[in-house]
Amino acid sequence: LPDGMRGKSLLHRGSLTLEERYYGNARSFSDEQLRATLAQFNPDWTHTDVTAPIYAESAGWDPVARMQHLDLFTWLRGDILVKADKVTMANSLELRVPFLDPEVFAVAAKLPYDQKITRTTTKYALRRALEPIVPAHVLHRAKLGFPVPIRHWLRSGELLDWAYATVNASQTGDLINLDAVRQMLEEHRSGISDHSRRLWTVLIFMLWHAIFIEGSVTPQISEPVYPVEL
Structure with missing residues (x-):
């Protein structure tokens, strides 16, 4: 974002309560962008549908602990840990997460606020x-x-060509405003705005939809070739 817009965004977020302001790393679309992108946007849908029960459990904690608690039950187990686990297993690698060791976590959970950040x-x-x-x-x-x-x-290049082809072939028009996605692609391509996270989110959903709902895409995944035969 330009400096002026970034400053305005920070001031706006600073005026909100923690429950309204913080929702981990999952927020890619603003409400205005969602309204333009979703074919059926319901203004009653909000991130607090997911976060409110978690925040209810942490009422009275310090704000850093509350954000960590929210991440623990949303972003960690539903996103980053799952992706890391799947990617490593797909390539015959063992992933270790030492900070999730129960004994390490037990110590970290007792740290006071001023030992977490300064x-x-x-x-x-x-x-x-x-x-x-x-x-x-x-x-x-x-x-x-x-x-x-x-x-x-x-x-x-090839990924941009793939993106346009994916949008043009997609049968998700009842869920997504395809023209709005094309506009995002044009704005991103020309450098007007950085829509990369939003575009990637929509494109991967379209790919999932093409594979599992439309049946129009069949993944071609080659079998790995190992240097040693058993």
Whole structure:
């Protein structure tokens, strides 16, 4: 977002309660964008349908603990952990998640608010604990995720061609405003806006729909070839 829009968004979010403001990493569409994209938008649908029961359990906790609790029962088990588990298993890799060890989690769950974050850093207790072990240039560097350059891929080349073909062939018109998706593709391609997360969400839903509902796409997944025969 441009600086002015980002500042306006932060001010708006800062005026909301935590329950209204924070819903993990799952929010890709604003209400206005959802209204334009969904063929049948119900203004009564809201993220609080999912988050309200979880927030009810954490009433009275500090705000960081409440956000962590929400992530634990939504984003972690419904998104990132599932994706990591599936991707590694599909490639014969064993994934380890040491911070989810019950003993580690039991200690982390008792950390007070001021041991989790400070004005200058996140994961404060963890960073202090690892100071004798992890080099400073690693311990204090900026956070690195595992991004895929979807933003660039959807601006030109084969993935953009696939995106247009997927939208044009999709039979999801009763659920999604296909013209609105085409407009997002055009705005993204021309650089007017970064719609990469929204487009990817819609395109993968269309692909799922084509495979399991329409039957118009049959995945062609080759069998792996291993260097050793048993």
